[in-house]
Amino acid sequence: METIDIVSIITIAFLGSFGHCVGMCGGIVIAYSGTKINQKWGKVKQATSHLFYSFGRVLTYMTLGAMFGYLGGVATFSNTANGVLWIVAGIAMILAGLSLLGKTKFLHIIEHSFSKSIWYQQSFKSLLRSQSLLSFFLLGMLNGLLPCGFVYFFAITAASTGDPISGALVMFIFGVSTIPALFSLGFFVGIFKQASFRNIMIKLAAIAVLLYGAFTIYNGYRYLVEPDRTILECH
DSSP states (O other): HHHHHHHHHHHHEEEEEEIHHHHHHHHHHHHHHHHOTTTSSSSSHHHHHHHHHHHHHHHHHHHHHHHHHHHHHOOOOHHHEEEEEEEHHHHHHHHHHHHTTSSSOHHHHHOOOOTTSHHHHHHHHHHHTOOSSHHHHHHHHHHHTTTOOOHHHHHHHHHHHHHSHHHHHHHHHHHHHHHHHHHHHHHHHHHHHHHHHHHHHHHHHHHHHHHHHHHHHHHHHHHHHHTTTTTTGOO
């Protein structure tokens, strides 16, 4: 991946985490912050607990990234097929950007959550009753499995690498970039209650997603018009 791709991933994930991710996962962070974290704990232990939760999420994202990267490599048949897939991915990204701006319900439609399943609820409740660092890590891993438009967005990017390691790297960068927002939420809930702040971050993220979607469509177009193009040259 070139620097432009890494910067794009960090920018979109960081900005989006303060808007979309806080809205999607903020309830879980607030729930475990009020239930699992003992206010008598020192700041270092509290911070460590939040980090273990985030590391769990990142591990799940990396695993998904490796899987999608592998599938992307297996599904590479021809430049025409690659071009079409990249263009479809770019269109999906643009729809996601428009959804963040409230112009479509694209993200709402694809974010069908299985959090209401008996298995998920039982696992969630069981982990909430524990205060061990491992329980924070496992809760993060569980959270990483929740259907999320942003996770889908970066999973598509991971698949486009055609390589498990690169796919895992994409999702690692994504996951790490979302840590500041969700980590801060555990300490400073008040700022995230300000609708104006979240709206600004969501709009900035939407613009970044739209631009990257257009860039992805451009890469797909180049696949169609350049017969000798390889997947390594698209980054």
